[in-house]
Amino acid sequence: MRAWVPLTVALALFAFLLPSRPAAGQGREEKPAAPAIKQDVHFGAGSCASQACHGGSDATRAEYTTWVTKDRHSRAFTVLSSAQGQRIGKRLGIDPTQSDQCLNCHGTVGVEMAETFDMADGVSCEQCHGGAERWLGPHAAPGFKTKSSTEKARLGLTDLSTPAARAALCVTCHVAGPGRDITHAIMAAGHPPLVFEASHFLQSMPPHWKDERDQRAEHWLEGLKASAAASLGHVARMAARTSGIADFSVFDCYACHHPIYSGSVYEKRKPAGKPGDLALELSSLRVLIAAAGLDGIEFANAVAAPGAPSADLERQAKQALETVRTLTLTPNDVSGRMERTLAAIESGERTTTRTELQLWAMGAQALANNKKSDAYATALRSLDEALAADRGFRADACAQLVRALMAAGK
Ligand code: HEC
Ligand code: HEC
Ligand code: HEC
Ligand code: HEC
Numbered sequence: 462m463r464a465w466v467p468l469t470v471a472l473a474l475f476a477f478l479l480p481s482r483p484a485a486g487q488g489r490e491e492k493p494a495a496p497a498i499k500q501d502v503h504f505g506a507g508s509c510a511s512q513a514c515h516g517g518s519d520a521t522r523a524e525y526t527t528w529v530t531k532d533r534h535s536r537a538f539t540v541l542s543s544a545q546g547q548r549i550g551k552r553l554g555i556d557p558t559q560s561d562q563c564l565n566c567h568g569t570v571g572v573e574m575a576e577t578f579d580m581a582d583g584v585s586c587e588q589c590h591g592g593a594e595r596w597l598g599p600h601a602a603p604g605f606k607t608k609s610s611t612e613k614a615r616l617g618l619t620d621l622s623t624p625a626a627r628a629a630l631c632v633t634c635h636v637a638g639p640g641r642d643i644t645h646a647i648m649a650a651g652h653p654p655l656v657f658e659a660s661h662f663l664q665s666m667p668p669h670w671k672d673e674r675d676q677r678a679e680h681w682l683e684g685l686k687a688s689a690a691a692s693l694g695h696v697a698r699m700a701a702r703t704s705g706i707a708d709f710s711v712f713d714c715y716a717c718h719h720p721i722y723s724g725s726v727y728e729k730r731k732p733a734g735k736p737g738d739l740a741l742e743l744s745s746l747r748v749l750i751a752a753a754g755l756d757g758i759e760f761a762n763a764v765a766a767p768g769a770p771s772a773d774l775e776r777q778a779k780q781a782l783e784t785v786r787t788l789t790l791t792p793n794d795v796s797g798r799m800e801r802t803l804a805a806i807e808s809g810e811r812t813t814t815r816t817e818l819q820l821w822a823m824g825a826q827a828l829a830n831n832k833k834s835d836a837y838a839t840a841l842r843s844l845d846e847a848l849a850a851d852r853g854f855r856a857d858a859c860a861q862l863v864r865a866l867m868a869a870g871k
Pocket of ligand 2: 506509515524525526528529534584585586587588589590620621622623627669670671
């Protein structure tokens with residue numbers, strides 16, 4: 462698989478948080494709700510593996526081969542038995558290979574599975590393409606390829622042809638989704654943070670499809686939209702679980718986990734609420750609004766006052782979610798708006814979060830045309846270092862480095 466720096470940076474960012482002892486909440490088994498959508502029966506990747514179907518070795522009919530040999534999704538279940546997976550499980554007091562808390566994203570949960578199905582396949586074909594119950598027969602018959610996506614969707618084959626549809630799928634595991642909410646307890650037990658940018662992640666996945674279109678700007682914006690919607694859904698579901706303060710996973714991690722020192726980013730942040738309020742983690746929404754030139758989604762700067770009723774939070778998040786869902790995005794002038802926003806962060810005019818800067822950095826890479834130059838490589842290295850800095854983290858300096866990366870990538 463292609464080496465890709467920012468994903469490792471995302472992990473390095475939180476390295477200083479990784480626990481050295483069991484975290485609070487140990488032993489509590491919380492059952493996530495099953496995914497809301499009724500899905501067709503899943504048959505398992507084995508049904509796709511034959512050489513005549515998707516298990517070929519050349520460029521055609523090799524989708525299974527690509528997935529099983531190169532794609533990390535085929536190992537999503539296996540990592541639950543890795544040292545890191547077992548450590549997380551031990552801290553939570555669960556067996557990760559048996560618990561829906563992990564299998565909801567690393568395996569399959571909440572759908573009917575045929576006898577041929579093997580959980581060890583991890584994130585397999587049907588997690589992305591839909592349970593094969595109704596399409597397995599028809600899709601092998603002559604003429605299927607020429608059917609429209611709508612006709613295929615009627616048979617339960619998920620339409621992944623547009624950037625919006627793809628992003629909507631990826632975020633259900635890479636951000637959050639119904640029945641797929643990662644909790645603060647799982648994070649505190651040592652789970653890597655989930656930071657998603659559609660263009661990068663699509664490029665990092667070993668492709669088993671042909672796509673000649675250059676839709677990076679669309680992927681970047683639709684990915685932000687899907688991530689923003691997924692984060693808002695996560696806030697609403699987590700708020701609905703309690704009348705007290707929502708699960709810490711809905712807040713900006715650095716609202717609590719940050720060093721306090723003169724000049725730290727939080728001193729300058731001027732959050733919207735009262736001092737001591739908790740900022741929600743809605744960086745993707747804030748970036749979306751700036752990158753797409755939108756306004757009017759006031760919830761982007763939302764905070765929760767400790768002690769405020771969760772019901773209010775749930776209602777407001779659902780309202781904002783409706784607004785986000787109806788947005789139509791055009792990628793014109795994305796770079797221009799990006800540059801102006803970054804300049805405003807650099808000058809201190811615009812407040813920001815660390816995750817927001819990570820998303821801007823990923824956007825700059827997604828949109829870069831020339832990644833081969835030495836100047837680009839140098840700019841990327843400096844940016845990675847600045848983003849991963851713990852005590853010395855500076856939002857204005859990072860914004861400047863993102864702009865330098867954009868210039869080098871032109
Ligand atoms: C909301 C979906 C979700 C849930 C729930 C979830 N994970 Fe993950 N997990 C992911 C994603 C997505 C990644 C890959 C993150 C990345 O690289 O950007 C991941 C990565 C990991 C990794 C690192 C894998 C590697 O190759 O380095 C481990 C280990 C892991 N998860 C274990 C667990 C365990 C144990 C649980 C249950 C307690 C769990 N996960 C629950 C989505 C989830
Ligand atoms: C993580 C999600 C994911 C998984 C897992 C996955 N796919 Fe896909 N697949 C995609 C996406 C995204 C596309 C591109 C869709 C498009 O262009 O309409 C795609 C496209 C395809 C295509 C169409 C190829 C083309 O060029 O039009 C086939 C066939 C396919 N996948 C088969 C499989 C098989 C077989 C498996 C399991 C071995 C699998 N996929 C696993 C996401 C996934
Ligand atoms: C059913 C849940 C699920 C869905 C849907 C899903 N993923 Fe993943 N993805 C995972 C898990 C879990 C991992 C971690 C696997 C591991 O590290 O072993 C992962 C890992 C990855 C990685 C490797 C990350 C790294 O750190 O190198 C990429 C890239 C990726 N996914 C892209 C995508 C894209 C693009 C889509 C949408 C087309 C998608 N995924 C849809 C669960 C999912
Ligand atoms: C509302 C405050 C708050 C927020 C927001 C918050 N945490 Fe925590 N976190 C805590 C507390 C309190 C602990 C337990 C601290 C301890 O054990 O010393 C903790 C523990 C942890 C630990 C274990 C650290 C250790 O040394 O045991 C990790 C890792 C962690 N959090 C990650 C995150 C991530 C990632 C996020 C964002 C998704 C986040 N936290 C958001 C308050 C918060």
